[in-house]
Amino acid sequence: MASPTTDPLLLFRQSIRTSSRIVPVASAESNDEVALSQATNLVFSDEGKRVVLPVDVQSRFMSSEGNLIDLRSIYFAWVNRDITIPEYNAAAEKLNEELAGGKGVHKFPFVERLNLIAWLEGAGEDTEYIKPLVGGDAGKGEEGGKVEMVGDDGGVKKERRGKGTLDPRLAQIYEGERRMGDRNSVLRGIKPTDFSHIRKLAAQFMTRKPTGGSGDIRSSTNISNNPSLALNQKPARRPDPIILLSPSASSLLRMSNAKAFLEGGRYTPPDHSTPPTMLAVSRIIKDMDPNRPIRFILVEGPENFRPEYWNRVVAVFTTGQTWQFKSYKWTNPVELFKHVQGVYLGWRGEQPPESVRAFGHKVLACSVEKWRDPGQPGAEQSRWRDREVVESIWKAIETNMRAKGWRKDAAPTSI
Incomplete structure (x- = not known):
């Protein structure tokens, strides 16, 4: 079974890095793989030890709506990482229909899904969607420097391994810290946005300025008569139908x-x-x-x-x-x-x-x-x-x- 300090996301990431199997099972004692709609737990192999986590345990991944995402949704997004967004949404809806008791997987938007997969594959340590482990060095979470667990009440239990404990005042400051997003989230928000129309607006400001030479009388005259015309500006090309x-x-x-x-x-x-x-x-x-x-x-x-x-x-x-x-x-x-x-x-x-x-x-x-x-x-x-x-x-x-x-x-x- 899992220890009280096991962090689901770090354990998931460690299993991917070591190519260890993550198996959905019907009970904590079973080792037989079942469909995700019938699974109650996920079995990990952590340094040769069998670690079992419930599929509905909350992780440190927080959606743009402010909700902590459960381990079932993380596993479902990982195993379907190579399919397109429409196919992923259709598969999620099908799984939600199979799940009983009002349970269901979170359908990650494009940017959330991209950040999650990149983090699990080890592409980076910082993402605005994953709450940091409190205390110690942020980059040493996988080495046991710090651990953040989600309690049954949805709150976050903060512990620190090693010497000393985290100052409560410092913990309060960390909780009020505003996480800075990456360029995708800052520039584009939740959904990708097409900025190609900006090129048309900027075209008139990006043309060459007049050289000022005495031989360029025709261009100087045109600009003086109509300052809004750019020098040597070519007529707009009609796009191909x-x-x-x-x-x-x-x-x-x-x-x-x-x-x-x-x-x-x-x-x-x-x-x-x-x-x-x-x-x-x-x-x-x-x-x-x-x-x-x-x-x-x-x-x-x-x-x-x-x-x-x-x-x-x-x-x-x-x-x-x-x-x-x-x-x-x-x-x-x-x-x-x-x-x-x-x-x-x-x-x-x-x-x-x-x-x-x-x-x-x-x-x-x-x-x-x-x-x-x-x-x-x-x-x-x-x-x-x-x-x-x-x-x-x-x-x-x-x-x-x-x-x-x-x-x-x-x-x-x-x-």
Whole structure:
């Protein structure tokens, strides 16, 4: 069993450092591993000794809401350290449903979880979420310099090993000490924040100053006439519009054949090789820029999107499967296609799925001739219609772009 001075967090960290197993068990006397939902204790191996701690014992880790986190939540976060935040939250909800008696694991926000895992792996000694051990040197907690235990009443019992005891007045000063956070918590708070828009505001202050030479008369004149214009400032570059393809395996248009179809006007079936994560296709839109083609970026998912990227999306290809939109800004397809042009590509002679028709009139349903082996007689004679289908798709996209405010040198700030 655990000694009165055993600190759960230090014991957990020591077990990770020595690669010792941490086993959830159904009782303090058992050594058989069980599911966390059925466990009442955790068994540690501390220098060859068997140490047992209850899963509901509180640790020194304090959440941003001011609550001490139990050992069950710490163990659950550690064993699920390699999964994404959505997967972690889903697993936590499932475990909470399995736990009886109103018990449940704490769902760590991103920054809390990051700090906990880094501390357990030994990446650092200081974190704003872990209450310090009182007395002695803070960095020697694992060597037995000081111990902080959580009592049954939620209070903190302070003890000190070695010579002497901690002065009560000094302990009171430590309790009133304000812990300084790291750069993530100070700059970003609980959730990560995107500061990319600050670059646009700072751009006008970061351009080169005039050299003051006598030969730079034109630049000096421009600045004197309009001081707000920066010297040699280049016109703002219009961002590339984005087209989202369907990641479904049943989609007729994938990353492997989209460029040949949208740029070359010829349909070929997608292959099974590893596709690129991003493609670029070019198209001349005479109403916007008759002299220079516009580059369109093709991707299959918005996983790497910044919030402002959604203003650049001009078309979404769909097969009618609603799971495609789970990670989109608008998860409801009817709402999505109020903002973005939709495109469904199917085989000629087959009706679009009922779900596509339910999405609304902003989804263009197109059909291409069914693919036949080029070695068969007459296989190439029907492929001339592919370009006609491609032109109808581009026409719908261009019409939507003009309506949303796309211009030669500007893109819409909101769609």
